[in-house]
Amino acid sequence: MRMSPECVPCLIRRVLFEADEIDDSKSVPAVRNASRMLGDLFGEGVCSATVATEVHRETYKLLRNDDPYRSLKRRSNKTALELYPVAERFVSASRNPLRDAFLCSIVGNILDFGIGTGYDDPAKLKKEFRNLLADGLGHDDTKKVRKILARASKVVYLADNCGEIVFDRLALKEIRKFDLDLTFVVKEVPILTDATRADIEGLGFENLADRIVEAPGFAVGIDLASMNGPFGKMLEAADLVIAKGMANFEALSETALAPIAYLLRTKCAPVSNAMGLKKDINAVKLFERGYERR
Numbered sequence: 619m620r621m622s623p624e625c626v627p628c629l630i631r632r633v634l635f636e637a638d639e640i641d642d643s644k645s646v647p648a649v650r651n652a653s654r655m656l657g658d659l660f661g662e663g664v665c666s667a668t669v670a671t672e673v674h675r676e677t678y679k680l681l682r683n684d685d686p687y688r689s690l691k692r693r694s695n696k697t698a699l700e701l702y703p704v705a706e707r708f709v710s711a712s713r714n715p716l717r718d719a720f721l722c723s724i725v726g727n728i729l730d731f732g733i734g735t736g737y738d739d740p741a742k743l744k745k746e747f748r749n750l751l752a753d754g755l756g757h758d759d760t761k762k763v764r765k766i767l768a769r770a771s772k773v774v775y776l777a778d779n780c781g782e783i784v785f786d787r788l789a790l791k792e793i794r795k796f797d798l799d800l801t802f803v804v805k806e807v808p809i810l811t812d813a814t815r816a817d818i819e820g821l822g823f824e825n826l827a828d829r830i831v832e833a834p835g836f837a838v839g840i841d842l843a844s845m846n847g848p849f850g851k852m853l854e855a856a857d858l859v860i861a862k863g864m865a866n867f868e869a870l871s872e873t874a875l876a877p878i879a880y881l882l883r884t885k886c887a888p889v890s891n892a893m894g895l896k897k898d899i900n901a902v903k904l905f906e907r908g909y910e911r912r
Contacts, residue, residue: 619868621666622888626656629670632810633677636686648680666888667839667868674809675836685808687780690740691817694781697740698726701747702784708751709788716767717760717902719788720881724900725750726782727863727883740781756884756899763858763879763904767796770857774801776833776840778863779811783818786862789881790826793860801852802827807836810865839869864889874908 630652637648652673659669678684685691705722712718728743728750743750767773773793777783783804793800802823805812815832823830834849835841844850853859859878861870867880867889880903884890890897 619666619871619889619892620662621660621664621669624886624888625666625669626660628886629656629673633673636674636677637681639690640681640683640686644681648677651676651680665842665868665872667837667865667872668842670838670865670868671809671836671841674838687808687811691780691811691813694740694779694811695784695817695821697744698781698784701744702787704747705751705785705788709792714760716764716789716792717755717758719792720760720902721751721755721900722785723782723789723862724755724881724883724902726785727778727881728885743781750900753900755902757895757901757903759879759902759904762906763860763902766858766877766879766904767793767798770796770798772799772801772856774803774853774856774859775827776803776859776861776866777805777813777818778866780813780817781811782862783813784821787821787823787826789860790823794826798857800827801829801831801856803831803833806832806834809836809838812865837869839865839867842869842872845873845875867893871909876908877904877906879904 630649633648633652634645637645655673655676659672678686709715709719709722725747775790777786790802804818805814808814815830833840834844853875859875860881861867861878862881864882864885867882870878871892882901884895884897884899884901887897893903895901895903
């Protein structure tokens with residue numbers, strides 16, 4: 619996805635949040651450095667995920683912390699585990715369990731710290747979870763996704779944030795009902811609240827997928843350079859890629875990869891506009907051909 623002017627203050631807010639979380643005495647230098655970088659990097663045609671990656675890389679160095687969201691990730695998983703029985707009952711009672719498993723996973727995606735449009739406190743998700751489920755899907759391509767799953771032999775599921783990853787288990791259980799090979803992807807190294815292998819220990823994912831793979835590199839979304847190597851070839855060999863969250867859309871919409879089903883909450887106007895969706899909805903959006911920029 620091409621970067622828009624609205625992405626600039628969003629990134630600054632995120633950097634400020636990170637600095638305040640780790641060492642508020644570094645807030646001014648962190649914001650100053652990010653502002654300088656954005657002045658150099660922002661322009662027409664640049665990828666929002668690539669710029670965000672570079673800004674966060676330098677911010678982490680300045681903060682001398684390779685996982686500033688560590689505590690929040692743990693709290694997010696803890697809150698999600700407390701809510702999981704509610705979500706499990708919701709899917710079990712559903713006449714369309716695939717759709718509602720996707721919905722539970724997407725509702726967890728509203729946990730997003732520092733951007734001003736997600737929930738900054740996991741406790742808020744606990745309070746609003748049932749209301750968010752009641753919202754349903756504002757865009758629903760589940761029927762199209764089901765048809766692809768019915769004939770697919772290989773599916774790759776790209777995880778996103780901690781917290782929501784707990785609910786991804788429900789989606790994986792439903793996908794496993796189809797006769798296919800399922801690969802579950804987490805991050806190789808920490809960035810933002812994205813789940814790494816260490817973050818999913820004890821959650822039972824090894825029993826829900828045929829394999830767990832780590833997306834290489836430090837990257838918001840997917841490192842586009844990795845698309846030229848084994849990781850990219852794995853994605854291209856899949857009959858369907860299911861990608862969680864806005865950052866994966868921001869990165870993968872720069873590629874010709876298809877078909878891709880994005881499961882996300884449209885938390886900002888640049889992403890919702892690029893996807894042709896309304897803002898602040900839960901969405902299952904399938905791109906059966908390479909993304910066409912709007």
